[in-house]
Amino acid sequence: xxxxNTYDAATLQKKTLTADVVIVGTGAGGGVSAEIFxxxxxxxxxxxxxxxxxxxxxxxxxxxxxxxxxxxxxxRKTLDKAINxxxxxxxxxxxxxxxxxxxRTPEQTLKxxxxxxxxxxxxxxxxxxxxxxxxxxxxxxxxxxxxxxxxRTIANGAEKLGWSHAxxxxxxxxxxxxxxxxxxxxxxxxxxxxxxxxxxALKAGARLIYKARVxxxxxxxxxxxxxELIAMDEFGQPLAKTTISVQAPLIILSAGAIGSPAVLLRSxxxxxxxxxxxxxxxxxxxxxxxxxxxAINGYAGAPQSIYSDHFLWPDNDEIxxxxxxxxxxxxxxxxxxxxxxxxxxxxxxxxxxxxxxxALLRDGFSKQSVGGEVVLDDYGYPKVKYELNxxxxxxxxxxxxxxxxxxxxxxxxxxLPIHLYAQPYRSWKKAKTAIExxxxxxLEALVFSAHVMGGCAMGGDEKRSVVDESGRYRHLEGLxxxxxxxxxxSIGANPxxxxxxxxxxxxxxxxxxxxx
Amino acid sequence: MKKESGDKSIQSTAxxxxxxGALWGSFAIASGxxxxxxxxxxxxxxxxADQYPYRFLTLDERLLLWAxxxxxxxxxxxxxxxxxxxxxxxxxxxxxxxxxxxxxDELRQLFSLLSFQLSKALVAGIWTRWNQAxxxxxxxxxxxxxxxxxxxxxxxxLGLHQIIVGSFYGEPISWxxxxxxxxxxxxxxxxxxxxx
Numbered sequence: 001x002x003x004x005n006t007y008d009a010a011t012l013q014k015k016t017l018t019a020d021v022v023i024v025g026t027g028a029g030g031g032v033s034a035e036i037f038x039x040x041x042x043x044x045x046x047x048x049x050x051x052x053x054x055x056x057x058x059x060x061x062x063x064x065x066x067x068x069x070x071x072x073x074x075x076r077k078t079l080d081k082a083i084n085x086x087x088x089x090x091x092x093x094x095x096x097x098x099x100x101x102x103x104r105t106p107e108q109t110l111k112x113x114x115x116x117x118x119x120x121x122x123x124x125x126x127x128x129x130x131x132x133x134x135x136x137x138x139x140x141x142x143x144x145x146x147x148x149x150x151x152r153t154i155a156n157g158a159e160k161l162g163w164s165h166a167x168x169x170x171x172x173x174x175x176x177x178x179x180x181x182x183x184x185x186x187x188x189x190x191x192x193x194x195x196x197x198x199x200x201a202l203k204a205g206a207r208l209i210y211k212a213r214v215x216x217x218x219x220x221x222x223x224x225x226x227x228e229l230i231a232m233d234e235f236g237q238p239l240a241k242t243t244i245s246v247q248a249p250l251i252i253l254s255a256g257a258i259g260s261p262a263v264l265l266r267s268x269x270x271x272x273x274x275x276x277x278x279x280x281x282x283x284x285x286x287x288x289x290x291x292x293x294x295a296i297n298g299y300a301g302a303p304q305s306i307y308s309d310h311f312l313w314p315d316n317d318e319i320x321x322x323x324x325x326x327x328x329x330x331x332x333x334x335x336x337x338x339x340x341x342x343x344x345x346x347x348x349x350x351x352x353x354x355x356x357x358x359a360l361l362r363d364g365f366s367k368q369s370v371g372g373e374v375v376l377d378d379y380g381y382p383k384v385k386y387e388l389n390x391x392x393x394x395x396x397x398x399x400x401x402x403x404x405x406x407x408x409x410x411x412x413x414x415x416l417p418i419h420l421y422a423q424p425y426r427s428w429k430k431a432k433t434a435i436e437x438x439x440x441x442x443l444e445a446l447v448f449s450a451h452v453m454g455g456c457a458m459g460g461d462e463k464r465s466v467v468d469e470s471g472r473y474r475h476l477e478g479l480x481x482x483x484x485x486x487x488x489x490s491i492g493a494n495p496x497x498x499x500x501x502x503x504x505x506x507x508x509x510x511x512x513x514x515x516x
Numbered sequence: 517m518k519k520e521s522g523d524k525s526i527q528s529t530a531x532x533x534x535x536x537g538a539l540w541g542s543f544a545i546a547s548g549x550x551x552x553x554x555x556x557x558x559x560x561x562x563x564x565a566d567q568y569p570y571r572f573l574t575l576d577e578r579l580l581l582w583a584x585x586x587x588x589x590x591x592x593x594x595x596x597x598x599x600x601x602x603x604x605x606x607x608x609x610x611x612x613x614x615x616x617x618x619x620x621d622e623l624r625q626l627f628s629l630l631s632f633q634l635s636k637a638l639v640a641g642i643w644t645r646w647n648q649a650x651x652x653x654x655x656x657x658x659x660x661x662x663x664x665x666x667x668x669x670x671x672x673x674l675g676l677h678q679i680i681v682g683s684f685y686g687e688p689i690s691w692x693x694x695x696x697x698x699x700x701x702x703x704x705x706x707x708x709x710x711x712x
Contacts, residue, residue, distance in 0.1 A: 060699030
């Protein structure tokens with residue numbers, strides 16, 4: 001990526017800037033918005049909290065990638081530490097480090113939004129052309145190369161048990177099947193925002209300031225006037241003395257489901273119904289590791305290429321879950337295996353034979369699943385409160401059972417549910433008995449998240465929504481939110497394409513001046 | 517950011533020597549020195565002599581981690597492998613430096629809690645002398661945190677687990693034992709990046 005028009009906030013000489021539109025964040029929402037607005041002739045200023053790193057920097061070393069490219073060194077956690085959140089923090093946002101898995105928003109999700117949140121504008125049909133546009137833009141298509149053994153295990157197990165499963169679509173072009181998507185693509189094959197929309201926007205005249213955090217949006221007379229930035233150092237810590245102010249009549253907030261509510265809360269924008277930061281969804285995820293008789297080498301090959309939605313939409317009111325594979329690199333794998341000493345080493349020595357399955361729980365679709373809340377700590381930094389209740393644990397336990405059954409069906413020698421007190425079990429029968437008896441509690445069963453959604457819910461009812469169906473913030477002129485934070489529930493699938501498609505639609509309509 | 521000066525290290529060594537001769541109990545707690553540190557023997561000097569510019573970890577915290585690292589990692593990490601232990605220590609320091617201020621504050625509290633709990637265990641006679649041979653005792657201690665009904669202790673166990681174990685398995689020195697070949701070597705010419 002050419003780096004003209006890009007500036008490290010710490011070295012920026014000018015301390016006052018102007019723009020037609022400021023876009024806060026450069027992930028899926030910000031990247032798509034930037035391209036649309038820059039090409040429409042707007043003077044665009046992009047702000048990114050993380051650093052600008054490119055293929056040249058991506059050396060596939062976990063030790064370097066996590067601190068450089070992830071929020072909180074890939075160790076971001078909920079307030080009670082019970083959920084570990086993997087989220088990107090670099091130019092391109094999470095799209096720079098995600099596993100390229102692409103699904104259109106499930107029709108069931110959009111129908112739920114229509115029924116429960118009065119969202120009529122975004123149906124399967126009305127979004128279809130926008131998904132098609134972004135699929136073409138980012139080269140999203142079903143993975144053609146045979147699945148790696150890590151993913152094939154899921155296909156094999158599902159096949160044996162008669163469960164539905166299918167091939168995942170990925171946003172890649174010229175992919176060498178290396179398997180290191182999560183550490184930044186070293187050959188620019190992944191069609192992330194870093195190599196697609198952002199370079200196009202910069203070429204069209206957009207400017208990008210990186211290592212800068214938006215401290216607050218400024219406004220007067222119920223209209224935005226700009227924002228104030230603070231520069232960040234190489235460790236992601238604010239440089240208190242380096243502030244920059246920006247004047248702009250239009251602000252697009254695309255800082256993600258944790259960052260966007262944080263900016264709004266710091267800005268003390270009007271929020272008469274006290275909704276900002278509420279209903280934060282994470283697709284809380286549980287993990288099952290299997291020891292297979294053959295080498296899996298879960299670090300090699302496309303990280304996710306097979307999924308099973310067999311349990312995603314149950315007939316009852318329980319939380320459904322989606323089963324996928326998790327790529328296995330040594331650092332992250334070692335931290336997920338929660339034992340220590342000899343027991344831990346014995347598992348790590350089987351590293352090449354370990355298969356990793358994950359189940360993502362579809363939160364937010366029931367009265368019993370209200371999600372979490374983004375709050376600010378004493379330093380003005382966002383923290384997520386998220387209560388894992390019995391309603392969640394019931395499905396989490398079912399998910400651990402389903403994955404163990406699937407792994408044994410695929411030939412696993414041992415299965416280890418990721419839980420503080422679980423052991424590797426040698427048969428499905430033993431695993432079933434043990435998992436049924438495991439206590440399902442926070443900080444006993446380990447829970448992860450790689451998808452942050454909600455917190456600035458969209459909706460038709462002014463009293464229950466932060467933005468309307470066009471993404472317009474309800475209580476200030478000139479403020480729009482275009483990212484995953486406007487989803488009123490979780491998506492029920494990896495969310496990147498949901499963000500691309502919806503934001504392409506909303507940003508195009510706003511840029512053309514024709515609001516919904 | 518707290519910086520360790522040469523003076524402070526000397527003071528710290530002197531302080532420990534004085535305390536070793538004192539009746540250790542309330543005096544040690546009141547002076548802010550952990551009891552367990554008093555039982556440290558030969559390994560102290562090597563940690564104190566380390567000149568690496570740590571950004572976060574204080575000398576006391578480094579001594580604490582120096583003792584607890586092998587409890588998490590033995591036998592993956594050899595007891596006598598000081599070079600690897602320093603690598604882990606530096607990686608931990610680097611990882612913490614990228615965390616938000618409130619999380620850094622919490623980690624300071626966690627290290628302090630760990631130090632206090634170890635002191636209690638020492639007083640209770642769970643072990644009498646702390647040195648590198650005491651891995652079994654330390655591992656029993658870790659088990660007690662891991663299996664605790666108190667969520668805070670499980671948070672501590674898991675938090676230390678993540679930073680210690682992760683700091684080791686991110687290093688090539690750990691990979692041969694687990695059959696991981698390391699990332700592929702790309703060796704792309706400079707022109708490749710220019711063309712992108």
